[in-house]
Amino acid sequence: MIARATIGLFAWLALTALPSGAAGIPTYSAHDFIDSVGVNTHLRHKRSVYDTQFAALKQKLLDAHIGHIRDGAMDKDGGFHDADASARFAELGRAGIRATFVFRPMAPREFVQGWPARVAPSFEAYELPNEMNQVKNLPWAETLRVYMPMFRQYVREGRGGSDYPIVGPSLADVGGNPFAMLGDRSADIDFGNVHKYYRAWNPGVEGYGGKAGDPPCEKYRYGALAYALCRAAIVSGDKPVIVTEAGYATGGKPGFFVPPEVQSKYLARLLLLHFAAGVKRTFVYQLADHGSDTGGSMGLIDQQGGEKPAFRELKALMRELFDERDAKPAPLDAALDGDVDDVKALSFGKSDGSYRIVLWLEKAGYDVKTSQPIEVRPQDVRVALGDGFSIRRVVGFADDGGTRERKPAGASLAVTDNLTVLDVGRAR
Numbered sequence: 001m002i003a004r005a006t007i008g009l010f011a012w013l014a015l016t017a018l019p020s021g022a023a024g025i026p027t028y029s030a031h032d033f034i035d036s037v038g039v040n041t042h043l044r045h046k047r048s049v050y051d052t053q054f055a056a057l058k059q060k061l062l063d064a065h066i067g068h069i070r071d072g073a074m075d076k077d078g079g080f081h082d083a084d085a086s087a088r089f090a091e092l093g094r095a096g097i098r099a100t101f102v103f104r105p106m107a108p109r110e111f112v113q114g115w116p117a118r119v120a121p122s123f124e125a126y127e128l129p130n131e132m133n134q135v136k137n138l139p140w141a142e143t144l145r146v147y148m149p150m151f152r153q154y155v156r157e158g159r160g161g162s163d164y165p166i167v168g169p170s171l172a173d174v175g176g177n178p179f180a181m182l183g184d185r186s187a188d189i190d191f192g193n194v195h196k197y198y199r200a201w202n203p204g205v206e207g208y209g210g211k212a213g214d215p216p217c218e219k220y221r222y223g224a225l226a227y228a229l230c231r232a233a234i235v236s237g238d239k240p241v242i243v244t245e246a247g248y249a250t251g252g253k254p255g256f257f258v259p260p261e262v263q264s265k266y267l268a269r270l271l272l273l274h275f276a277a278g279v280k281r282t283f284v285y286q287l288a289d290h291g292s293d294t295g296g297s298m299g300l301i302d303q304q305g306g307e308k309p310a311f312r313e314l315k316a317l318m319r320e321l322f323d324e325r326d327a328k329p330a331p332l333d334a335a336l337d338g339d340v341d342d343v344k345a346l347s348f349g350k351s352d353g354s355y356r357i358v359l360w361l362e363k364a365g366y367d368v369k370t371s372q373p374i375e376v377r378p379q380d381v382r383v384a385l386g387d388g389f390s391i392r393r394v395v396g397f398a399d400d401g402g403t404r405e406r407k408p409a410g411a412s413l414a415v416t417d418n419l420t421v422l423d424v425g426r427a428r
Contacts, residue, residue, distance in 0.1 A: 023340050025357060027331040028275070030321040030348035036275045037318065038068030038100070038283040039300065040245060042290055043085040049288045053305045054088060057287060060301065061097055064315035065322045068124065070244055070283040073101035073115045078108045086118045093122025100125040100167060100244070100283070105132060106147055113158030126155055127193070127244065128169035133178045141181045144169055148188040165190035168236050170244055177214050179234040191280060192236025195245040196228045199256045200371075203270035204344070204362035225277055240280045246270060247285040250308070251297035254371045261399035262366045262373070264309035265418040267300075268317055268397075269344075269360055276346055284314075312401030313419070320356055320395065320421050327351035332424065333386025339379040343415055347424075354392075357383065357422040365417045378414040383422065393423035 039061070042050050050057065061069070069092065074084050089099055099122045103112060116123035128151060132140040148169075156162050168189040171178040186192075201208055207221020213230070220227035232241050248266050249257040258266060267284065274282045289299035300311035307315075329349020334357060336345055345359045363376050385391075391408040397418045398404060413420065 023336045023343075023345075025332065025334045025336065025345045025347045026276070027329055027347040027349055027355070029323075029327060029329060030350045030356060031323040031326045033272075033275050033321055033348055034065055034318060034323065035067070036279070036281050037066055037271055037314075038070055038281055039066055040283050040286040041069045041071045041288075042286070043071055043088050044074060044083065045290060046083075048290045049301065049303055049305055050290060053288075056305055057301065058092060058095065058097075060307070060311070060315075061092075061287070062095060064311070065318040066314075067097055068100070068281060068283070069097060069287070070100045070102070070127070072130075073103050073107070073111075073119075075104065075107055075111045078111055080111070080114070080118060084118075089119040089122045093120060098122055098124035100127050100242075102127045102130050102244075103151070105129045105143060107151075109154045112151065112154040116158075116164065123164065125165045125167055125191075126151075127167040128189070130170050131172040131195070132169060133181075134172045134174065141178075141183075144182060145185070148185055152188045167191045167242055167244065168193040168232075168239075170195050171235075173228070173231070177231075179231045180214075182235050184237060185235050186237030186239055189236060189239060192232040192239050192241040193244050194228050194232040194241060196225060196243050196274075197246060197285075198223070198248070198266070198270070200248075200254075200258050200366055200368045202362065202364045202366075203266055203273050205364070208368075225273065229277065229279075240278070242280050243274055243282040245285040246274070246282050247295075247298040248310075249294045249297045252294045255368050256294055257297065258366050259373070260309050261401075264313045264399070264401045265360075265365065265397070267310045268313050268419055269362065271314075272346060272358060273344070273362075307401075309399065309401030313397055314401075316395075316397070316401070316403045317358075317419065317421070320423075321348050321350075323350045323352075325351035329355070332357075332389070334389075334424070335384045336381050337384060338381040338412065340381055341379070343379060343381055345383075353426065355389075355424040357424060359383075359413070359415050359420045359422070361415055361417040363417050376417040378416045380412040381415055382412055385424065388427055389424050390427040391422055392425050395421040395423070 166189050170193045208223040212218045213220045213227045217230035248263040250260050285298050288301040289303045332347045332355045344362045348356045394406045396404045
């Protein structure tokens with residue numbers, strides 16, 4: 001059976017001194033994490049949930065404090081057209097939601113320079129073409145090497161466009177070494193780009209496939225986040241990286257999907273691990289189920305507009321960490337002791353002086369080979385806090401993505417493979 005959030009086991013011990021040998025908990029800005037989360041959308045697709053329930057999806061984005069989307073800037077024969085969903089992008093922009101737009105290869109100067117004003121105030125960033133190496137019989141690397149400096153010139157000389165960043169092209173990791181084929185294009189971009197899908201593996205997997213990566217990333221294994229980021233750096237150099245697509249399907253062929261309750265906890269953990277690894281932003285693929293490929297079941301919302309457990313869990317996490325102000329928190333004096341193997345813990349500081357500690361077991365909860373759930377047993381840990389802080393609330397997550405809140409009590413905390421959030425404030 002799948003391990004549920006065993007809320008009854010949640011308990012708390014707040015210490016005034018950190019034990020010798022305890023594992024420290026890194027501190028980040030809660031505001032920065034919120035800003036790191038985005039979703040892919042397909043607003044132009046007629047008769048999809050994006051079309052028929054646009055107003056409801058807009059409200060769900062706002063309810064979950066998701067302020068970033070990724071979608072396509074679609075030209076028609078190089079020009080603008082009435083079916084480009086620009087009015088809806090503008091509506092989202094007026095609600096405070098910003099968009100990164102993917103441009104098609106060889107989009108002309110006038111379209112590139114004119115698109116930001118057409119969708120204002122939603123426009124946030126330019127993105128170069130999507131997975132061109134998947135197009136058959138196309139000299140994609142040569143095309144990009146010609147187009148990328150042209151595109152950068154279009155952007156930088158355009159009216160009001162010079163301040164918008166350029167995200168590099170995404171490449172499908174489908175064999176060979178497309179990143180090496182394209183080579184260093186860091187001069188043409190502001191952010192690197194990678195698509196990171198984990199199939200049915202947990203997001204903290206150290207790799208799969210049984211082989212080391214290709215040079216210069218041979219110290220990592222294929223499938224691991226570190227390997228994907230290393231490969232992206234072949235193209236983007238030391239520029240920060242955005243993961244423009246990442247997610248888990250809830251249907252498809254064995255080994256490439258997980259049940260909804262596993263999608264829920266894996267996706268929340270994915271976003272936290274990506275953020276801790278320095279990924280500037282991760283765009284979940286996708287907001288709502290749409291399409292006939294594997295990605296068609298990767299939505300946080302189903303085709304009827306209903307919330308999957310993944311949406312409910314992400315919304316609750318985002319609400320817990322939401323902070324209107326961009327604070328630079330001091331490190332929280334906190335550490336873990338006890339059965340800490342495979343325990344991940346991150347601390348997020350907020351502008352009101354409080355913190356949220358997020359903990360979980362980074363273990364597989366689903367067997368990729370047998371397509372069966374794996375029971376992950378809770379582990380008892382102690383969280384030690386420095387002087388002046390105490391725990392106000394303990395929030396756990398269940399299989400349906402819902403939260404279960406408890407007051408702190410007892411001597412230890414049972415950490416599961418789903419999230420536990422600790423609300424830390426000044427002791428009274």
